[in-house]
Amino acid sequence: MELTSRPGRPPGYSAFSLVKHGLLRQGWTPAWRRHELRGSYDVVIIGGGVHGLAAAYYLAVRHGISNVAVLDKGYIGSGGSGRNTAILRSNYLTPEGVRFYERSMELYRGLAADLNFNVMFARRGHLTLAHNDGSLRTMRWRAEVNKLQGVDSDVIGPAEIKRLVPYLDISPRARYPVLGALYHPPGGIIRHDAVVWGYARGADAHGVHIHQDIEVTGIDVANGKVRGVQTSRGPIASPVVLNCTAGWSTLICDMAGVRVPVQTFPLQAAVTEPVRPFLDAVVVSGSLHVYVSQTDRGELVFGASVDEYPSYSMRGSLDFIEGLAGHVLELMPSLARVRLLRQWAGLCDMTPDFSPIMGLTPVEGFLVDIGWGTYGFKAGPVSGEAMAECIASGKPPPIIAGFDLARFAEGRQLGEKGAASVGH
Amino acid sequence: MMLLPCPWCGPRNVSEFRYVSELVPRPDPAAASPGEWRDYLYLRGNQRGWVTERWYHRAGCGQYFLVDRETATDQTRPRQDAR
Numbered sequence: 001m002e003l004t005s006r007p008g009r010p011p012g013y014s015a016f017s018l019v020k021h022g023l024l025r026q027g028w029t030p031a032w033r034r035h036e037l038r039g040s041y042d043v044v045i046i047g048g049g050v051h052g053l054a055a056a057y058y059l060a061v062r063h064g065i066s067n068v069a070v071l072d073k074g075y076i077g078s079g080g081s082g083r084n085t086a087i088l089r090s091n092y093l094t095p096e097g098v099r100f101y102e103r104s105m106e107l108y109r110g111l112a113a114d115l116n117f118n119v120m121f122a123r124r125g126h127l128t129l130a131h132n133d134g135s136l137r138t139m140r141w142r143a144e145v146n147k148l149q150g151v152d153s154d155v156i157g158p159a160e161i162k163r164l165v166p167y168l169d170i171s172p173r174a175r176y177p178v179l180g181a182l183y184h185p186p187g188g189i190i191r192h193d194a195v196v197w198g199y200a201r202g203a204d205a206h207g208v209h210i211h212q213d214i215e216v217t218g219i220d221v222a223n224g225k226v227r228g229v230q231t232s233r234g235p236i237a238s239p240v241v242l243n244c245t246a247g248w249s250t251l252i253c254d255m256a257g258v259r260v261p262v263q264t265f266p267l268q269a270a271v272t273e274p275v276r277p278f279l280d281a282v283v284v285s286g287s288l289h290v291y292v293s294q295t296d297r298g299e300l301v302f303g304a305s306v307d308e309y310p311s312y313s314m315r316g317s318l319d320f321i322e323g324l325a326g327h328v329l330e331l332m333p334s335l336a337r338v339r340l341l342r343q344w345a346g347l348c349d350m351t352p353d354f355s356p357i358m359g360l361t362p363v364e365g366f367l368v369d370i371g372w373g374t375y376g377f378k379a380g381p382v383s384g385e386a387m388a389e390c391i392a393s394g395k396p397p398p399i400i401a402g403f404d405l406a407r408f409a410e411g412r413q414l415g416e417k418g419a420a421s422v423g424h
Numbered sequence: 425m426m427l428l429p430c431p432w433c434g435p436r437n438v439s440e441f442r443y444v445s446e447l448v449p450r451p452d453p454a455a456a457s458p459g460e461w462r463d464y465l466y467l468r469g470n471q472r473g474w475v476t477e478r479w480y481h482r483a484g485c486g487q488y489f490l491v492d493r494e495t496a497t498d499q500t501r502p503r504q505d506a507r
Binding site: 264408409 | 438462472497498
C-alpha cells in the first residue's frame, strides 16, 4: 500500500498487523496525528465531515496540495457524517444527479482498498416502495433515466418484493398497499464513522492537518478576495477557504458576505435494539416518510424526511417517534415488540431545488460545498474529488458545473425533489 | 413538544400548525428588478437565534399570525403584532 511505503507515517493495516497487534494488545498507533496550528495554510477547509476530509484527501493525493487544514468545531464526523442513516444509492431522477451519485458509488466501492481502511460497504440492494399510481409513475421515470446512465435500476412487482423482503406486509388490505418498487441492486449501507476515519487517516498520512475543537468565528475578505479565517484559537491566513459545513453553512457564508438560498431543517432518526439478521435490503417508503435498514450488528435503523419547520435544534421529539413507529409497523407488523434504543436529529441544509450548491462564489477564493439536504453522505467521495479539482484548477469540473450558485439567479434549477425528498 | 402561542386560540401543540415562512419583506412587484424578486423568492436569513415567522393554524382557527421563535432551542414567545 502507498501508506506503508511513506517514511515517518503511520504503517498501513494488513491482516498480519491486525493479528499481531490484536494478540500483543499493543502497537496500535493513532490513525491521525495532532498538530500545532500554523499561522497560514494554502487551503483551509471548514467542517471535518466526510465532505471536508475527502476534499483534503484528494487535494493531497491527486493534486499534491498538502498544506491544508481541516477545521471542525467539534470532533470529526460529529455533524451530518455521524448522524445520517449510512445508505448509499445512485438512482436519482435527473441525468446530472444520476451521473454525479454514480461516480460517488464508484469511489465508495473502491474506498476500502484506496484508504487501506475497512469501511464495511455492504451492497444489500435498495427498494423504494410505491403505494400509489403517482409514485409508481415517477419510479418508472427514474428507472429509465437510471438505465440510460448505466445504473442498475428497475421497477418490480409485489411478488418480487416479497421474495426480497419476506417480512414486508404486501397484502392489499394494508393501509398503504404496496403496488411496486424501484429496485436498485447496487445500493446498500456502509459504516459512516469508518468513512470519516478512513479519509482522516489518509489525509493525515499525506500531510493534511486535522484540527478538532476549533470554531471559525469570522472570514477575512478584502477587495473581494479571501485572506483567511478567524478562529477560537486565533487567525489563520489562507488564500482559499472551502465551506464544507452542514447545518451552519449559511452562517459561515454570511461571514464571507455570500448569501445562499439554504434553510436548515432537522432530520430525525432512530435505532432499535439488535435482533437477528432478517432484513437484507434497504427499504424506503416515500409515502410513509420512512426508511429501514438493518446494520451488521443487527440494529434496525429508521430515518425520516426532514421536520416540517426549520430549526437548529438537534433534540428528538416524541411526536416524531410515535409517527415513525406507526409507519414502520404498517410496513412490517412483526416489529411490534422490538424496542427503540435511541433517537437523534441531524441538520439538513435544504435548497429550493433539492440539489446541492458547489463551486465558486462571488468572493474569490471562497468556495462552497453546501446545501446537502438529506443526501450529503452518499455524495461525500465525489464531492471531495470534485471540490479538490475545483480548488486545484480554479474552475468547477464538468460533473458539478450544474450545481453552481448562479443557477438560482439564472433559472437553471435541478429539480431532484422526486428522488431526494425522502428518497434514502 | 413545541407550543405555539396562537393569538386567537392560545398556546397549542405545534402539530396543529403549518410553518409558512420567515418574515421576508415583499418588494413591490411592479418596481422590483428580476434579481430583487429572485432574492425575495429564494433567500432567507436562516439565523440561529430569535427570528420572526409566519405560521398558519391549520387544525384550529385557520388564521395566519406572526410569532417569535428561537431556532436553536425552539422556544417561542408571542408578539404584540401577532395578528
